[in-house]
Amino acid sequence: MELRSSHWYAGTDRNASIHRAWMRRGVPGSAFEGRPQIAIANTASDLTPCNRHLSEVAQSVRDGVYEAGGIPLEMPVVSLGETNVRPTAMLWRNMAAMATEELLRANPVDGVVLLGGCDKTIPALLMAAASVDLPAVVVPGGPMLTGTFRGQPLGCGTDTWRLSEEVRAGTMSQAAFLDSERAMIRSRGHCNTMGTASTMGLLAEALGTTVPGVAGTPAPDSRLLEAAHTTGMLAVELVETDRRPSTLLTRASFHNAVVALAAIGGSTNAVVHLLAIAGRLGVELTLDDVDAIGSRVPALVDLQPAGRFLMEDLHRAGGFLAVLREVEDLLDPTARTVLGTRLVEHLRGAEVHDREVIRTRSAPLLAEGGIAVLRGNLAPDGAIIKPAAASPHLLRHRGKAVVFESIEDFRARVDDPDLEVDADSVMVLRGCGPKGYPGMPEVANMPLPTKLLEQGVRDVVRICDGRMSGTAYGTVVLHVAPEAAAGGPLARVRTGDWVELDVPGRRLHLDVDDDELAQRAPSPASAAAYAAPRRGWERLYVDHVQQADTGADLDFLVGSSGPEVSRESH
Known part of the structure; x- marks a missing residue:
């Protein structure tokens, strides 16, 4: 197997020597002798509060890569914090995807572990991985634990909208509303409702890009670090077996993601993200497909904003695989995962432990839960x-x-x-x-x-x-x-x-x-x-962005271009 990174490191000429010399900062000489170079695309940032813990997750990934014989290389990438970025994080999703793609293409890496959490980070990372088509696997950062206010659980975002309306209606004081914000964010992790972050973490698993059973693990749960370690080991295997996004992200994968979106009562934003990811690969997916495949799938997960519970409850009740088992007959059984297995193979041992949180098909939260x-x-x-x-x-x-x-x-x-x-x-x-x-x-x-x-x-x-x-x-x-x-x-x-x-x-x-x-x-x-806009990214965006019905990607980024090696530096 010839590694892509060997185009930088192999040989005795001047350029190969330069590449090795500048990377010899404590690593053994064997690092450049046929060992897969695994980038860890990390969206951790203090300005993306839901992703701040991902540097700890990255350390567990590093350990796993080393254990499997690879060389881990942490690569900070553009991070988008939904609550802070103005005018809107969606303006920068395509830029984050493009920047990540170009960094992967420009550097001596053979595979990548994608660390995302907040809304736009997982979609942007998957768009990048789909375009560059290097072996890739996602570790979702996971939801936060449930906070409470006056004895009641708080749903991030959902209860902000609800309580702010009560203030405007005169049924809640401004002081009480402000007091509630201190209780809402209990721990590290992204929103604990079935918002876009939770939805895209779960759909990354439905697409086959995450180790089955990991998505939805709460951010503070030590099992997330265990999964990150295992994923680091897997990343080396992906390179050795040449298992790329283009071999996993098929029409069957997107079919399953649309079914899953309905079953979990997921975010409307997932539609525009799925369309954009599919567009990067040339996989045919349209709004009509979203309706035809998912609109009449029952919503089975009783989570805010559509229901009552929160992500910690879903994990306790059996997790995402238990939900998928309830709709297994609606899934495409041919879709595969990063493990090389079929997704449906991982549903056999899944069990529901709380039928209030994960409903049966005969008693769904909503008979037709899809978009x-x-x-x-x-x-x-x-x-x-x-x-x-x-x-x-x-x-x-x-x-x-x-x-x-x-x-x-x-x-x-x-x-x-x-x-x-x-x-x-x-x-x-x-x-x-x-x-x-x-x-x-x-x-x-x-x-x-x-x-x-x-x-x-x-x-x-x-x-x-x-x-x-x-x-x-x-x-x-x-x-x-x-x-x-x-x-x-x-x-x-x-x-x-x-x-x-x-x-x-x-x-x-x-x-x-x-x-x-x-x-x-x-x-x-x-x-x-x-x-x-007259200049910069906003000008480029307005001139080239497509409409929502096709994913709102930039027209010149649609379609995969593969992991070619960039021209040699001089």
Whole structure:
């Protein structure tokens, strides 16, 4: 087996000597003699609080790589903290993927262990691995332990949205709300709800890129370090057997990920990430596939934001493999894992220990738990909704639009007592898509107007071309494509227009004659608020980003280019 790294280290010429000499900082000479060089792509950062512990995880990976005869090389990569990065972490997902891909391609490495946790880090790492196609395996950082406030468990994100609305409604004091934040983050790890971080950690396992049984292990659990050690050993084996992402991430793998997304009641953000990862590989996956494969799969996991429990409870109740065993007949049995085994082989010993947390098929949390894809004259290329997080009585609804031209316009007017809005209204927010904002921010789950909250209203239909947090809930139609800034019909909606939502019928319709809608000019106020960057990454992003229905990747990054060796330095 010829190692890719041998193109740097093998031989007696000047360049090979330079490469070895600068890397001889305490390592034995045998490090350059046919031993696999394993990069540890580490997204640990103090500014990504959910990933801070990954440096400890990396140490366990290092030990495993050494034990298996490889050479571990920690490689810090772009880290994206969902709660801190402005304007939105999604703006930088593609950049993080591109930077990681190029670092792997440029350096003498033969395989990589991917350490991620917070929302965009695992998707970005998988996009990079798919593009460079070096042997790769994921170690998810894991969720935090459950915090409590006044005797009640707190769900990260979900309870922030809920309690902040109670403050605005006047049913909770500001002081109590601020006190709750001290109790919410109990330990290291990412959000403990079934938000995007938890969802993508589990879907990495459904895709076959994680050692089966690891995803969902709480971050403080010592078993995560054990799994990291084992994964480090596995990374060496992956190189020796030439087991690459292109051999694992097949149509069958994505089929299983979509089934899993429904069964766990996972984040809507997973749709745009799965589409982007598939796009890097050239695997055919569309919004229609997401609907056809997953929309009628029952949601079995009773976790916030759709249910009651939290990630620590899921781990206690049997974990992700126990959930997959409940829907095994819906999985594609041909899909394989980084172990070289079929995913379904790992379900045989999985057991459910708490039927309140992991439901049976006969008594699901929701009979149809998958993401529903909507189409119509408001979303010709599709929009999505998460029925598990919506109010059942609003899944079929007709109401008058209340239009907000931008997130700034929304914030300025939502609590205006003269705003013409009621419980039947359809709140429409535009200018929040990939190009318009830019970066597709998590603003689609608009807070309700104070006047409605004071009336006891806790949900109305909301429509947006942006995203929402995976920890959020409500009857929210999002990822509308094309977005308003790309000329989509959302730019032509006017306050007072009638909007029809029919989730069972998969329809999103603006009750305006086609000719009239075509003749309407896009909203000048909205257009004035669209992003218009002049330089840097934002300019590159706006010029090349695709729409949500294909994954919001950059057009020139779609398709795998393989692990070729870069030209020799001079």
